[in-house]
Amino acid sequence: MSKKILITGGAGFIGSHVVRQLVTKYPDYQVFNLDALTYAGNLTNLTDVEHRPNYHFVKGDITDETAVNALFAEHRFEAVIHLAAESHVDRSIADPFAFVKTNVLGTVVLLQAFKELWFNNWAGKRFYHVSTDEVYGTLGETGLFTETTPYAPNSPYSASKASSDHFVRAYGETYGMPFVISNCSNNYGPNHFPEKLIPLCIHNILHGKPLPIYGNGKFIRDWLYVVDHARAIDLVFHRGVDFETYNIGGFNEWTNIDLVKLLCQLMDEKLGKPIGTSEGLITYITDRPGHDLRYAIDARKINAELGWKPTVTFEQGLAQTIDWFLNNPEWLANVTSGSYQGYYDKQYNTKDK
Ligand code: NAD
Ligand code: DAU
Numbered sequence: 001m002s003k004k005i006l007i008t009g010g011a012g013f014i015g016s017h018v019v020r021q022l023v024t025k026y027p028d029y030q031v032f033n034l035d036a037l038t039y040a041g042n043l044t045n046l047t048d049v050e051h052r053p054n055y056h057f058v059k060g061d062i063t064d065e066t067a068v069n070a071l072f073a074e075h076r077f078e079a080v081i082h083l084a085a086e087s088h089v090d091r092s093i094a095d096p097f098a099f100v101k102t103n104v105l106g107t108v109v110l111l112q113a114f115k116e117l118w119f120n121n122w123a124g125k126r127f128y129h130v131s132t133d134e135v136y137g138t139l140g141e142t143g144l145f146t147e148t149t150p151y152a153p154n155s156p157y158s159a160s161k162a163s164s165d166h167f168v169r170a171y172g173e174t175y176g177m178p179f180v181i182s183n184c185s186n187n188y189g190p191n192h193f194p195e196k197l198i199p200l201c202i203h204n205i206l207h208g209k210p211l212p213i214y215g216n217g218k219f220i221r222d223w224l225y226v227v228d229h230a231r232a233i234d235l236v237f238h239r240g241v242d243f244e245t246y247n248i249g250g251f252n253e254w255t256n257i258d259l260v261k262l263l264c265q266l267m268d269e270k271l272g273k274p275i276g277t278s279e280g281l282i283t284y285i286t287d288r289p290g291h292d293l294r295y296a297i298d299a300r301k302i303n304a305e306l307g308w309k310p311t312v313t314f315e316q317g318l319a320q321t322i323d324w325f326l327n328n329p330e331w332l333a334n335v336t337s338g339s340y341q342g343y344y345d346k347q348y349n350t351k352d353k
Helices: 013-025 065-075 089-094 096-118 156-175 197-206 226-239 256-271 300-306 314-327 329-336 339-348
Strands: 003-008 029-035 055-059 079-082 126-132 179-184 186-188 211-214 220-225 244-248 253-255 282-285
Touching (some): 079 096, 156 179, 186 226, 186 314, 211 256, 220 314
Parallel strands (some): 179 244, 186 220
């Protein structure tokens, strides 16, 4: 079956793994990657697939209505897998408007362009919104997020993602647009941008810098290897039911402090340093405002209905992730130079240290 698919945000962390999954597994598809190449977008994430005949890169901003409409008119995409977003909670606390613009307005621009193209001709069409478990807010010490957990976003980032989910549903209800949404837990793996906890700590261990732990470090996240997320997206895209939501997660909860200690131990082993060396870099700092205590996904629906489950244990995934960063020092050096340094100094108050 030949298909023209638009993937947005394909030069980012998760998007690049989704592009690779589809381009290599479905040679008959024409995969278009629309990405603005913000600080988080990086075409070197895709050097292994960029020469494939079924892959096409388009540099562009999803909030640019004229450019998006022209792209849809030219290529008549039958499906959209939408990942482009501002994705970092701390940046959303500093600059909420950027998140409203890309995550809310940008999503509506895409929905509207798709609707203008296919309204009343929806057979075989699909709009897939890749979303986050953060829309559900925070859990206490027990319980799991299910697909029916009420939305209660707590950060500007999660509020913008919740809003974009609502717009997707609204286009389904109002215009009959066939959609699927998936809400996933924290990803980790190769190409993870080092503003996020795991790659930030790997980078800082390599440079002997402090490992900043917000608050008491007892906050809990549910970690999933990014390639397993890309496989789940492939399954939901092809076999998910229209107008349905799927929660994706690894049943893999860790407190931040236990996770960072495990990472320190693995890094010491890999670097041939005495165990305990990296742990000595752990530094508790002021908490993130509105910091959600715990995320944990109930992934039984995607498991029961689509047969998905993670293929990689956390220990395997973390080891593979560390190996990837150790084998790609130029990737890490490139993305941490320039504007990232300014962000880091401001976020961690390190300018004059
Ligand atoms: P990322 O920040 O690594 O990548 C985002 C990509 O979107 C970048 O390539 C960037 O250039 C592009 N982009 C940003 N603004 C754009 C715009 N206006 N127009 C076009 N392109 C733009 O993000 P990620 O971590 O890969 O997350 C991808 C998606 O998955 C996001 O929608 C995020 O909300 C969601 N998600 C992420 C996680 C996670 O743990 N990282 C978990 C669940 C869901
Ligand atoms: O749950 C899915 C979400 O996971 C995605 O929707 C987001 O796009 C993604 O960024 C991620 O959000 P988090 O805020 O959970 O990820 P982050 O890596 O920023 O933080 C993970 C935990 O570590 C969180 O409890 C905050 C803490 N932390 C983070 C940083 C950057 C620290 O203690 N110190 C830090 O320096």
